[in-house]
Amino acid sequence: MPSVRRLSHEFLERQGLTTFFGNPGSNELPFLADLPDGFRYVLGLHEGAVLGMADGYAQATGRPALVNLHAASGSGNAMGALTNAVASRTPLVIVAGQQVRSAVGPEANLASVDAPALMKPLVGWAAEPACAQDVPRALAQAVFEARLQQRPTYLSVPYDDWDAEAGANALPVLDRRVQRASAPSAEQGRLLAERVASARRPALVLGGDIDTAGLFDDAVRLAERLGGPVWAAPSLFRLPFPNRHPLFRGVLPAGIAPVSRAFEGHDLVLVLGAPVFRYHEHLPGPYLPEGTRLVQVTEDASAAARAPMGEALVADPGAVIDLLLKTLDSPSGPVGAYRPAPEPPTAEGPRLHPEEVFAALRDEMPEDTAYVVESTSTNSAWWRQMDLRRPGSYYFPAAGGLGFGLPGAVGVALAQPDRPVVGVIGDGSANYGVTALWTAAQHRVPVTFVLLRNGTYGALRWFGGLLGVPDAPGLDIPGLDFTRIAEGYGVPARQVTGAGELRAALAERTDHPRLLQVDTELTTPA
Ligand SMILES: Cc1ncc(C[n+]2csc(CCOP(=O)(O)OP(=O)(O)O)c2C)c(N)n1
Numbered sequence: 001m002p003s004v005r006r007l008s009h010e011f012l013e014r015q016g017l018t019t020f021f022g023n024p025g026s027n028e029l030p031f032l033a034d035l036p037d038g039f040r041y042v043l044g045l046h047e048g049a050v051l052g053m054a055d056g057y058a059q060a061t062g063r064p065a066l067v068n069l070h071a072a073s074g075s076g077n078a079m080g081a082l083t084n085a086v087a088s089r090t091p092l093v094i095v096a097g098q099q100v101r102s103a104v105g106p107e108a109n110l111a112s113v114d115a116p117a118l119m120k121p122l123v124g125w126a127a128e129p130a131c132a133q134d135v136p137r138a139l140a141q142a143v144f145e146a147r148l149q150q151r152p153t154y155l156s157v158p159y160d161d162w163d164a165e166a167g168a169n170a171l172p173v174l175d176r177r178v179q180r181a182s183a184p185s186a187e188q189g190r191l192l193a194e195r196v197a198s199a200r201r202p203a204l205v206l207g208g209d210i211d212t213a214g215l216f217d218d219a220v221r222l223a224e225r226l227g228g229p230v231w232a233a234p235s236l237f238r239l240p241f242p243n244r245h246p247l248f249r250g251v252l253p254a255g256i257a258p259v260s261r262a263f264e265g266h267d268l269v270l271v272l273g274a275p276v277f278r279y280h281e282h283l284p285g286p287y288l289p290e291g292t293r294l295v296q297v298t299e300d301a302s303a304a305a306r307a308p309m310g311e312a313l314v315a316d317p318g319a320v321i322d323l324l325l326k327t328l329d330s331p332s333g334p335v336g337a338y339r340p341a342p343e344p345p346t347a348e349g350p351r352l353h354p355e356e357v358f359a360a361l362r363d364e365m366p367e368d369t370a371y372v373v374e375s376t377s378t379n380s381a382w383w384r385q386m387d388l389r390r391p392g393s394y395y396f397p398a399a400g401g402l403g404f405g406l407p408g409a410v411g412v413a414l415a416q417p418d419r420p421v422v423g424v425i426g427d428g429s430a431n432y433g434v435t436a437l438w439t440a441a442q443h444r445v446p447v448t449f450v451l452l453r454n455g456t457y458g459a460l461r462w463f464g465g466l467l468g469v470p471d472a473p474g475l476d477i478p479g480l481d482f483t484r485i486a487e488g489y490g491v492p493a494r495q496v497t498g499a500g501e502l503r504a505a506l507a508e509r510t511d512h513p514r515l516l517q518v519d520t521e522l523t524t525p526a
């Protein structure tokens, strides 16, 4: 009979889960013993960076990623980053090491007392198997729950379990297949098609789930058939639609009143693949204009349940798009041409305007570049200049938890070695996940970090004004030189001055990570 470890490794191999992101401790080592050939362990130097890299990797591959964390302390360090993975519905399978079973009760050092309870509010499913023989089944459950619920899951395993004999009843887990299909019934489909077909002025709102599910191009087909305006849902973490498409109206502002104003004059708002809605700034008002009906289609049952308004159908948005394409008539005319970007403003003095930086990225980087963005005050500058037409072009920390961007870019580049990857990172944000530079250097991940140094937490300055706190302390961050920090972690880096120099640097292709630090002017996110 194989050991619990052997069986578990084989299960993971059969499921295609052979890349671990981790930072180990003594409790974890027995799980990592005798890893079969073909397994890869990507070491991160801090658990926040480990989780961010795994998040980027899982989003870019579209498959669950394995995360290995050290007991309560390692899990705790990963929690901030975990908020983003929960909000982006990233399937992560987190396996944490536990003390030997007999040492948990007496609270020996490194025992994680009530480990599932520690993580439960964040993850979709958390457990510690009741006996060693249940570990392979519980691991399979962690993988399937992550896939079915599209959420991180958490499994705590006492480290003496791995050497135990598995037991005959643990073997069938190797052959399990668990799949999901969730098309609307004929009646649900008929009602939905009728609602959309009878709308005089329908509007479409697309969430990040559309890109995650590989429905970027299908969304374009649907929008062109409807012929109405398209918005991206507020607090966007993946781009679901080409941002210069003639029907695209931008990312909805993350406040109740402005969202309602945007829908003025529309009798139907069809929301696909998004919660309704993830607001941020508290700007109260009616949720919808009078006479506007909202229909939400999402696979996320809890997002449907907690929405404050509208009808919801918990179903696969892809199946719904197919159904609508089959039933809707073609629109009367062509939709028009892609909109060109405006000339970027030029800054006075040695700093660049962020729009100049983004115009340089747009012009110098290949069209299929994937951008992982964590620069908060430059949000509107970004969308004014960029021209993103491909699926998987844009990633942003889904819950706003800083520390995703830099590690996430490493994860995306590990997942897609043939695609150019750029991390656009603020000088504040970089500090929360900076250790991922080391992993990028060790794996020679060809990612370009464009470090925007404005010397401040720019977005918080803007928020301070919004909240009537113009004099808040702790917002400036002078004295940081990321070229020296990056060099210390083994990533070649340089300071870039002037748009011409930036353009020339971006035009160079490299097969290793690099960091370009650019001093930028302060702008506001909106
Ligand atoms: C983990 C975490 N800590 C703190 C914050 C609060 N926060 C939001 S934006 C921001 C400033 C980020 O600064 P920077 O990366 O320099 O971007 P800028 O706004 O200057 O463009 C901070 C600290 C957060 N979102 N997440």
Ligand SMILES: [Mg+2]
Pocket: 426, 427, 428, 452, 453, 454, 455, 456, 457, 458
């Ligand atoms: Mg800054």
